[in-house]
Amino acid sequence: MAAIAHPASCLSxxxxxxxxxxxxxxxxxxxxGDSPHDGxxxxxxxxxxxxxxxxxxxxxxxxxxxxxxxIDDFLxxxxxxxxxxxxxxxxxxKCVLLRxxxxxxxxxxxxxxxxxxxxxxxxxxxxxxxKTSSGWVGQATEEDFYFSFERWVSDVKDSKKRTAFLxxxxxxxxxxxxxxxxxxxxxxxxxxxxxxxxxxxxxxxxCFFLPTSSCTMDTAHxxxxxxxxxxxxxxxxHRLSKPFDHIxxxxxxxxxxxxxxxxxxxxxxxxxxxxxxxxxxxxxxPASGAGPTCAAIHVRHGDKLTPFWIKAHDTIAGGFNKSxxxxxxxxxxxxxxxxxxxxxxxxxxxxxxFVMSDDADIIAKAKGSRRxxxxxxxxxxxxxxxxxxxxxxxxxxxxxxxxxxDMLSWLLSIRLMSACSLFVGNTESSxxxxxxxxxxxxxxxxxxxxxxxxxxxxxxxxIFEE
Ligand SMILES: *[C@@H]1O[C@H](CO)[C@@H](O)[C@H](O)[C@H]1NC(C)=O
Ligand SMILES: *[C@@H]1O[C@H](CO)[C@@H](O)[C@H](O)[C@H]1NC(C)=O
Numbered sequence: 001m002a003a004i005a006h007p008a009s010c011l012s013x014x015x016x017x018x019x020x021x022x023x024x025x026x027x028x029x030x031x032x033g034d035s036p037h038d039g040x041x042x043x044x045x046x047x048x049x050x051x052x053x054x055x056x057x058x059x060x061x062x063x064x065x066x067x068x069x070x071i072d073d074f075l076x077x078x079x080x081x082x083x084x085x086x087x088x089x090x091x092x093x094k095c096v097l098l099r100x101x102x103x104x105x106x107x108x109x110x111x112x113x114x115x116x117x118x119x120x121x122x123x124x125x126x127x128x129x130x131k132t133s134s135g136w137v138g139q140a141t142e143e144d145f146y147f148s149f150e151r152w153v154s155d156v157k158d159s160k161k162r163t164a165f166l167x168x169x170x171x172x173x174x175x176x177x178x179x180x181x182x183x184x185x186x187x188x189x190x191x192x193x194x195x196x197x198x199x200x201x202x203x204x205x206x207c208f209f210l211p212t213s214s215c216t217m218d219t220a221h222x223x224x225x226x227x228x229x230x231x232x233x234x235x236x237x238h239r240l241s242k243p244f245d246h247i248x249x250x251x252x253x254x255x256x257x258x259x260x261x262x263x264x265x266x267x268x269x270x271x272x273x274x275x276x277x278x279x280x281x282x283x284x285x286p287a288s289g290a291g292p293t294c295a296a297i298h299v300r301h302g303d304k305l306t307p308f309w310i311k312a313h314d315t316i317a318g319g320f321n322k323s324x325x326x327x328x329x330x331x332x333x334x335x336x337x338x339x340x341x342x343x344x345x346x347x348x349x350x351x352x353x354f355v356m357s358d359d360a361d362i363i364a365k366a367k368g369s370r371r372x373x374x375x376x377x378x379x380x381x382x383x384x385x386x387x388x389x390x391x392x393x394x395x396x397x398x399x400x401x402x403x404x405x406d407m408l409s410w411l412l413s414i415r416l417m418s419a420c421s422l423f424v425g426n427t428e429s430s431x432x433x434x435x436x437x438x439x440x441x442x443x444x445x446x447x448x449x450x451x452x453x454x455x456x457x458x459x460x461x462x463i464f465e466e
Contacts, residue, residue, distance in 0.1 A: 043070030051081065056099045064093040068265030071095060076210055077116035079259060080108035082444050083268060085288065098444050104463040107255065110243045114156065115164050115213040126215030128164045134171035134178060136399055138430030141260055149256050157244045164213040167260060170201035182207055185404030210262040250459040254445050257437040274412045282375050284352060286419045294352040295331040296417035296439065299324060300429040301359035301386045302397040318428050319453030324365040328353065328372060330451050331424045354417050356435065358397060360385040377413045380405025418442035421449060428454030
């Protein structure tokens, strides 16, 4: 412990010392996978060899389960590499990984060196900036964590600290909302009795996604003492040369999404299974990467249109009271402006549109539309209707009932929407941003064109274009 010296940030030494004593972080060794059995190819090693040098695309072929694990081992410390897709049978599957563009590469290498340091002097201790949140997916990831990530990037940039960023989607002080998101997909954990002392807060996140850092919060010390945003600064071993310069807030959003929402093998497999099933019933939908021939729409209604939030967040002026046709008008206009956004081979057919909403009225309206061929994915939990809920004088939109079935349906929707180069939503909604930046993540950083009904201006990413 004595090895930790002066904080470079504004925290006083006394405070830092107190934090250190209170919070014990472990630096988990990176999972390297079992050593391959006799005669079994070492798929992770194959990937590492193929990715060396200046490769931007690598493929690996083998039994799906084996290569899935190898891909995870390969990906964990390499944020610049992204899973693309697999094809073939389960026994002989070919999976493709893509690297981010050259312009994004150096920023991702900086992120790797901070998140997955290879040179820690004390492998039992990771200097980290910890942020906890137990908000719903949009609130947690696009607000609580994202803003903290942005501050952390800025502190790293200003040489104020050199830590890893450790987002923990749980909160030691309160009953955690998002716990439901992980059940039942993540096993038979009784989330209602999931207490700080019995379950590591990392296990939930890592049930769906790859670790964000080699730092991890250990079960024993999770709980009582963690403050809202905990900074622990350490002495500089060496300075990063101008880390994160010339990146826009759009770049940061995409980078954040690429850090937090990297699906692990189990999730990828489940989403691929659901995608194949969905596509067998929706054969007109363009293949991922097939070209920009569709539009994705997310209509956020729900609590934004209750009297309370109309007043508190001025949501009418924020563009939330829009109908399905308002959204479709924009999408069709954008497709017309760029004819390549409509599938020429289907010019006699109506445009292809994917629709998501938290309002059953919107989905019903969309499905009945004669102006477009509308595709949807069934939600895990049935959607309430805005008109019925308001007519009953209620304000419960069932967000608390969302479970892993909903999480999987969102991830599948994002996957399918990412085939489109166009997104119409309202990015004043953090859930809408989760979807939009999720599409960017699935498209290897290349964001779709965005139209937002809200007042927020989202900067376009600049570092991911080829
Ligand atoms: C990698 O290849 C790209 C073009 O494909 C080139 O612009 C870049 O300079 C190369 N980088 C290195 C380190 O060779
Ligand atoms: C929302 O829009 C509908 C249709 O334009 C309108 O009838 C309704 O009054 C609007 N609601 C509010 C609260 O402004």
